[in-house]
Amino acid sequence: MSKRTIVTMPGDGIGKVVLDETLRVLDAVGFEAEYVHADIGWKFWCNEGNPLPQRTLELLEEHKIALFGAITSKPKSEAAKELDPALADKGYVYYSPIVGLRQHFKLDLCIRPCRTLKGNPLNFIRRGKGGVIEEPEVDVVVFRQNTEGLYGGVEWTDPPKQVYDALMTHPKFAKNFGWSPKDEVAISTRIFTKKYSERICRAAFDYAEKFGYKKVTLCEKPNVIRETSGMMLAICREMEKEYDGIQFNFTNIDAQMMWLTKNPETYGILIAGNMFGDIVSDGFAGLIGGLGFACSANIGEEVAIFEPTHGSAPKYENLNPSIVNPIAMVMSACMMLDHINEAEKAAKIRKAVAKVVEDGKIQAYDMMKLRGCQEVLDQGAASTSEMTDAIIASL
Ligand code: NAI
Ligand code: MG
Numbered sequence: 439m440s441k442r443t444i445v446t447m448p449g450d451g452i453g454k455v456v457l458d459e460t461l462r463v464l465d466a467v468g469f470e471a472e473y474v475h476a477d478i479g480w481k482f483w484c485n486e487g488n489p490l491p492q493r494t495l496e497l498l499e500e501h502k503i504a505l506f507g508a509i510t511s512k513p514k515s516e517a518a519k520e521l522d523p524a525l526a527d528k529g530y531v532y533y534s535p536i537v538g539l540r541q542h543f544k545l546d547l548c549i550r551p552c553r554t555l556k557g558n559p560l561n562f563i564r565r566g567k568g569g570v571i572e573e574p575e576v577d578v579v580v581f582r583q584n585t586e587g588l589y590g591g592v593e594w595t596d597p598p599k600q601v602y603d604a605l606m607t608h609p610k611f612a613k614n615f616g617w618s619p620k621d622e623v624a625i626s627t628r629i630f631t632k633k634y635s636e637r638i639c640r641a642a643f644d645y646a647e648k649f650g651y652k653k654v655t656l657c658e659k660p661n662v663i664r665e666t667s668g669m670m671l672a673i674c675r676e677m678e679k680e681y682d683g684i685q686f687n688f689t690n691i692d693a694q695m696m697w698l699t700k701n702p703e704t705y706g707i708l709i710a711g712n713m714f715g716d717i718v719s720d721g722f723a724g725l726i727g728g729l730g731f732a733c734s735a736n737i738g739e740e741v742a743i744f745e746p747t748h749g750s751a752p753k754y755e756n757l758n759p760s761i762v763n764p765i766a767m768v769m770s771a772c773m774m775l776d777h778i779n780e781a782e783k784a785a786k787i788r789k790a791v792a793k794v795v796e797d798g799k800i801q802a803y804d805m806m807k808l809r810g811c812q813e814v815l816d817q818g819a820a821s822t823s824e825m826t827d828a829i830i831a832s833l
Contacts, residue, residue: 451750453507582715
C-alpha cells in the first residue's frame with residue numbers, strides 16, 4: 439500500500455513542540471506516512487503579510503488531511519506594528535489563519551470529544567449526598583457548526599445605507615435601534631443555512647448511532663433566537679425520527695452551562711451552532727482536564743484538519759526542555775486516524791495514554807497543578823518529551 443501524505447502545520451509557540459512529539463507517537467504505533475510541512479502563523483504574517491500563505495492552501499488542496507499545532511494571534515494594531523516595514527501601507531490586514539482555513543475549505547463540522555481519563559487529577563469532582571465526593575464520568579462529544587453563525591464574519595460598524603435601510607424595515611430594529619445615530623451602530627450577524635445546519639445535525643446523529651450513544655442534545659436558545667436556533671431545532675426533530683433508540687433533547691446554552699457541573703454524566707452527543715458550540719465545548723473540556731487534554735477535528739467535505747483546542751502558549755514557548763502537556767495534540771491525531779480508517783491504531787494510542795494517566799507516575803505540570811515554569815521539572819513534573827516517552831513505552 440502506498441504511504442499516506444499528511445500535511446503538518448506546526449504554527450507558533452508550543453504548537454511546534456506538541457506536533458513533533460505527536461509524530462513520534464504516530465511512528466511508534468506503526469502509522470506509516472509521508473509528512474509534508476506547511477507554513478502557517480505569525481512569522482509569515484510579519485515577513486510576508488499573510489499568516490496563511492497560498493502555498494499552504496495548495497498543499498492542503500492536494501493532500502486533504504492535516505495536523506495543526508497552534509498559532510499566535512494578536513490584535514490588529516499590534517499585528518500592524520510587527521509587520522515588516524517594507525510591507526507597511528500595502529493594505530495587509532491580519533486575520534486568524536485557523537478561522538481562515540475553516541472558511542476557505544468549508545470545514546463545517548467541528549468535533550470535540552470530552553472524555554474523562556481515569557486517574558487524571560484534573561478530573562471534575564462534586565459533592566454528592568451527605569457530602570460524599572463524587573467523580574462523575576464525562577463522555578461527551580460536542581458537534582459544533584464551524585463556519586456560520588456569529589463567527590461568520592458578516593459584520594459592520596456604521597453599516598452601509600442599503601443594509602441599514604433594509605434593517606429599518608424590521609419593526610424591532612426600527613423601534614429598539616432606530617433612535618441611535620447610524621454611525622454608532624455595530625452589527626454582527628448570526629446567519630444559519632439549512633444545508634450546513636443539517637450537516638452538523640446529521641454528523642451528530644450518525645456518530646451517536648455508530649458509537650452507541652443513547653442521547654443527542656441540541657444546545658441552543660430557540661425560545662429567544664427563534665429563527666436560527668429554531669431552524670436547528672426543527673431539523674433535529676425531523677432527523678430524530680430516522681434514528682431508533684436515540685433520545686433527542688434540547689437545552690438552552692445558559693442553563694446548559696449551569697447543568698454541566700451538576701450532572702455532566704447525563705449528556706452524550708451535543709450539537710450547537712458556532713459560538714455556543716465554542717462555549718459549551720470549553721465548558722466540558724474543563725471537566726476532563728482542560729487545555730492539556732482537549733482535542734478537536736475540523737472536517738469539511740474534502741479537507742480535514744486535526745488540532746488541539748489550546749493556543750500557542752507564548753509564555754512557555756522558550757522553555758527548554760518544554761513542559762507542556764502533549765496529550766491534547768496526541769488525542770487530536772487519534773481523531774485523524776479514526777477519520778482515515780486507522781481506528782485500530784487510534785484505539786491503541788488512546789489506551790496507552792489512558793494507562794499513563796491512570797498509573798500517575800508520569801505527570802505533566804498541569805496534572806500536578808503547578809504554575810508553569812522551568813522549575814516544575816525539579817518538582818517532579820515530566821517534560822513534554824518525557825510524557826511522550828511514557829505514552830510510547832505504554833504502547
Ligand atoms: P493558550 O491556549 O495558548 O494558553 C493558555 C494557557 O493554557 C497557557 O498559558 C497554559 O497555562 C495552558 N496550556 C495551554 N496549552 C497547554 C498544554 N498543552 N499543556 C499544558 N498547559 C497548557 O491560550 P492564550 O494564552 O489565550 O493564547 C495564546 C496565543 O494562542 C494567542 O495568540 C491566541 O490568539 C492563540 N490561540 C490560538 C489558538 C489556535 O491556534 N487554535 C487557540 C487559542 C488561542
Ligand atoms: Mg475556543
